[in-house]
Amino acid sequence: MAVRNSPAGVQVLLQFLKTNARTFSGLVLITLLVVLMRLGMQWFADPHRFPLSVVEVKGDFRYLDRARLQRSIAPHTEGGFFTVDVAAICAAAEQLPWVYQAKVQRVWPNSLRLQIQEQQPIARWGGQGFLNRFGESFVPEEPVVAAGLPGLPGLAGPAGQETRVLEQYKQASALLAPLGMKISRLELDDRRAWHLQLASGVQLEMGRVKVWQRLKRLVHAYAAVFDGRMDEVQHIDLRYSNGFSVYWRQDVPAAAGAERA
Numbered sequence: 001m002a003v004r005n006s007p008a009g010v011q012v013l014l015q016f017l018k019t020n021a022r023t024f025s026g027l028v029l030i031t032l033l034v035v036l037m038r039l040g041m042q043w044f045a046d047p048h049r050f051p052l053s054v055v056e057v058k059g060d061f062r063y064l065d066r067a068r069l070q071r072s073i074a075p076h077t078e079g080g081f082f083t084v085d086v087a088a089i090c091a092a093a094e095q096l097p098w099v100y101q102a103k104v105q106r107v108w109p110n111s112l113r114l115q116i117q118e119q120q121p122i123a124r125w126g127g128q129g130f131l132n133r134f135g136e137s138f139v140p141e142e143p144v145v146a147a148g149l150p151g152l153p154g155l156a157g158p159a160g161q162e163t164r165v166l167e168q169y170k171q172a173s174a175l176l177a178p179l180g181m182k183i184s185r186l187e188l189d190d191r192r193a194w195h196l197q198l199a200s201g202v203q204l205e206m207g208r209v210k211v212w213q214r215l216k217r218l219v220h221a222y223a224a225v226f227d228g229r230m231d232e233v234q235h236i237d238l239r240y241s242n243g244f245s246v247y248w249r250q251d252v253p254a255a256a257g258a259e260r261a
Contacts, residue, residue, distance in 0.1 A: 050081035059116030064098040135163030157188035207239035214238040
């Protein structure tokens with residue numbers, strides 16, 4: 001037996017299609033756009049379609065080995081203009097101790113520009129490390145020729161105290177500079193006591209408390225006690241409540257204070 005379509009059912013279907021025509025058209029358009037986008041991404045992702053031919057490295061290098069930098073980033077430069085992993089290139093460059101920061105820029109149509117900011121050491125840290133101007137420590141893997149880094153002060157302290165030691169070095173340097181004194185080493189030991197050595201070789205013991213008040217006391221007494229005689233001084237102990245003691249090179253201590261604190 002043949003089944004006839006009900007005129008009322010057909011009318012309802014036609015009305016439904018007419019009412020939702022825009023919705024269906026929108027869904028078809030969205031589906032088409034998604035398909036086109038995926039096809040486009042696959043097309044652009046083909047490394048053979050937009051191959052990289054130039055990797056430009058820029059920066060002012062004093063200590064960084066350019067050849068070593070190129071070897072470090074080379075495995076990460078494989079790929080096309082759109083697919084190369086620029087984050088991996090930056091990470092590989094910044095793994096090198098002498099690299100402070102790396103930035104990568106794509107240059108159409110086939111180049112990468114790698115901008116390197118080199119570490120600028122302003123002090124030695126511990127045995128083989130250095131500090132940059134932000135108080136961050138880094139330890140080069142390769143030996144550094146001492147002649148290439150002349151005049152850097154030596155700083156030392158417990159791990160995590162780099163910034164504190166650097167700031168105290170700056171304060172102490174500013175305090176002693178008017179007297180013509182230059183610091184060659186400043187150390188904060190594990191007991192949090194400060195030890196300072198001048199470029200002349202004179203040792204200063206500053207203790208743990210009221211350190212900078214004690215150093216100011218020395219500065220104020222300089223003209224009366226040391227003027228013209230600093231080359232005779234071996235050791236100065238500032239760990240006194242109201243004075244300090246001086247040990248001259250003849251190993252005869254001359255007390256200039258009271259009870260040590």
